[in-house]
Amino acid sequence: QVQLVESGGGLVQPGGSLRLSCGVSGSTLVNYCLGWFRQAPGKEREGVSFISSRDGSTYYPDSVKGRFTISRDSAKNTVYLQMNSLKPEDTAVYYCAAQMLGTRCFHVSTWYSTWGQGTQVTVSS
Numbered sequence: 001q002v003q004l005v006e007s008g009g010g011l012v013q014p015g016g017s018l019r020l021s022c023g024v025s026g027s028t029l030v031n032y033c034l035g036w037f038r039q040a041p042g043k044e045r046e047g048v049s050f051i052s053s054r055d056g057s058t059y060y061p062d063s064v065k066g067r068f069t070i071s072r073d074s075a076k077n078t079v080y081l082q083m084n085s086l087k088p089e090d091t092a093v094y095y096c097a098a099q100m101l102g103t104r105c106f107h108v109s110t111w112y113s114t115w116g117q118g119t120q121v122t123v124s125s
Contacts, residue, residue: 002026002114004096009119012086016123020081022096022116029053029074033105035112036070036081038092038121045095045109049081052105059107064090086123093118 008020020036032053039045049070050059058070069082079096097112099105 002098004098004114004116006094006096006116006119009094009121011122011124013125014086014088014123016086017082017084018086018121020083020094020119022079024077024079024098029072029077031101033099033101034072034079035097035107037095037097037109039095040092047107047109050105050107051079052101054101088123090121091123092121094121
């Protein structure tokens with residue numbers, strides 16, 4: 001059974017950077033889609049970064065493109081989310097998610113079956 005544990009959240013000033021980590025246990029990162037989602041109070045869960053462990057391909061929505069970078073370290077079984085140029089609207093609980101890969105990765109929360117507990121990111125001066 002795959003388990004995910006996020007870490008690295010916290011308080012950061014606008015324009016600052018933060019790196020989130022997602023430790024994976026119970027399976028190696030082979031043939032998985034891995035995603036980072038976020039959810040702010042009163043809003044729907046939003047996907048912000050995705051990576052395929054099969055070929056390393058990534059996807060970012062326009063809201064974070066150029067600011068966020070997802071990466072994976074297979075040796076450490078860890079997925080990272082580097083967030084730069086943070087804005088107050090990036091404030092949310094960030095979740096790591098995983099789903100076994102079929103033909104392609106999907107970028108909606110309902111497709112992912114395994115979730116971490118979430119880590120709070122607050123962007124404020």
